[in-house]
Amino acid sequence: MTTTEEHQARLAEELPAAWRSVFHAVPRHVFLPGKIWVRGESDGQPIALDRRTAPDAWLEACYRDAPVAVQLDDGGPGGSGYVSSTASMPSVVATMLEAAELSEGQRVLEIGTGTGFNAALIARLVGAGNVTTVEIDADLAEGARAALAEAGCSSVATVVGDGENGYSPGGPYDRVIATAAVQRIPYPWVEQTRPGGRILTPFGTAFHSGALLHLHVADDGTASGRFGGDTAFMWVRGQRPSHGAVEDRVLAEHEYTETTTSLHPYEPVGDFDASFAIGLGVPGMRSTVVHDHDDPATGRFTVYLMDADSGSWASWRVTPERSGGYRVCQHGARALFDELSAAHTWWRRAGRPEHTRFGLTVTPDGQRIWIDEPGQVVSGG
Ligand SMILES: C[S@@+](CC[C@H](N)C(=O)[O-])C[C@H]1O[C@@H](n2cnc3c(N)ncnc32)[C@H](O)[C@@H]1O
Structure with a gap:
């Protein structure tokens, strides 16, 4: 049987060296519920793993560099098995945290608490009292609160609500970090970030699963920045593209x-x-x-x-x-x-531009997408 420490050490090897000690300090299994789902190798469909009946497989899944589903179908009965919450893939979490350039004392708003794991990592970097995290699902938020307390991060403020509204009582923030994807940047995220602060969010379209968008907030109430990196996340609830077989x-x-x-x-x-x-x-x-x-x-x-x-x-x-x-x-x-x-x-x-040549500007009136520089609008202008 492999011990928790051995699993942790194996995962650490898959992460960038600079992030190993941060991840080591936040044991992922503390944040994962007893029932999880991993992707089936043949068809990609979720396969349930129960900690009580398969403790070794469960623990191994907690420390794989892979996303782990923690809720299907918004927690409702039946349903098609749509994955509605995951603990994100650790190496993707590390990439996003690195891009956010976090440091002690910054105030951070996370959208999409899920398990609370990412909030705990952020808390290690900026101090637990500086972190607010918003989750739309009350049961998930309750689980995250308990896990954060067990991990010594009870001063992270875990709020139940629609993250598209941000959370103004905790602001202004130096960073807004979304761990659910959007197609339209909610303007409250801009309003609640101090000038000079940043918004980091997965951004997708109905056709493309998405890239990371890195916005800089200006003092005129706008935010602007470029896309960079392949970052596919689940959608914020209010912006899911319509399904249909x-x-x-x-x-x-x-x-x-x-x-x-x-x-x-x-x-x-x-x-x-x-x-x-x-x-x-x-x-x-x-x-x-x-x-x-x-x-x-x-x-x-x-x-x-x-x-x-x-x-x-x-x-x-x-x-x-x-x-x-x-x-x-x-x-x-x-x-x-x-x-x-x-x-x-x-x-x-246009010369087959890479996605990194595109950027987005948000104003109170909406968003526009540009190529190379904000004046060259390609959509939404
Ligand atoms: C990929 S998971 C987040 C992973 C999480 N950060 C972690 O460390 O476990 C996305 C989460 O966003 C939540 N979510 C979706 N729409 C939301 C919204 N409008 N406001 C707040 N949370 C939302 C989902 O319920 C889900 O738990």
Whole structure:
């Protein structure tokens, strides 16, 4: 049987050297509940692990460099098994904390308490009395409070509420660190950060799972900064893109137009920077890949593009034996494939910019996305 210390030491080796002592001081297993879910290796579906019946596997999972799900379906009964809270992947947590440039005495607001583990790490760096963390789910917040107390961080203020409102009584903050992704930056985060302070948040679109956004708050009530780093997090509750299975959205009675294209989905859908730019340019569009008979080995698949709001969809059929182009069908008010294709062409003509060339500015009136410098607005202007 491997001891907790051995597990801790093994995880430490996977983290940047500068972060090992901080993580060592905050034992992750103290923050994880008795029932957790890990990703199944074959299909990625959550597999339950119970501390009482499988203590060794549970402990091993606590110290793997992987996200651990701690709640499904917002804690409700039944449901599809949607992961609604995780203890984030330790190396990603370290990356975010490093980017936040924390130091003793800074006041920090964390959005998305989850297990409380990240709040405890932040507390090690800035002092527990300087940390406020907001969690929308009361049961999770209660679990985090207990774990924080056990870890000696009871002076972290754990608040139940909607983190999109921030938490003004604890402000102004030097740092706002979100551990749930947004598509729109809530303006209260800017208002509650002191000029010169920073906001660090995972940012995504319906099409792209996201990158880290690093905003600097100015003294004129705006915040601006660039994207950098592949950081996929779950959504804040109020900004989840609409779900929907292909069979519910693509119906036999739907009329559609049919064309062919020479564009293969590999780059627009699979390339991180291309799909990041397309997600910014084509709001609300999600993609789902359906392999024939669930067997990728056939090489045949269909990419579905769907917009829940308008009910529009497009299908993009890929077969290895293609001749004369890939078949595209489009239904609804939005011609989603055409929108994707135009955004992809824009990205290619712009010189295939990496996501780090894009940035975002937030004002009281909304947000705009730019390339290279804030004057070159590409969307939301
Ligand atoms: C990836 S988990 C956070 C991990 C956490 N920082 C930790 O160390 O365990 C995201 C959390 O954000 C919470 N959340 C989602 N929407 C929220 C909102 N609007 N306000 C506050 N918390 C929210 C979820 O319930 C979930 O617990």
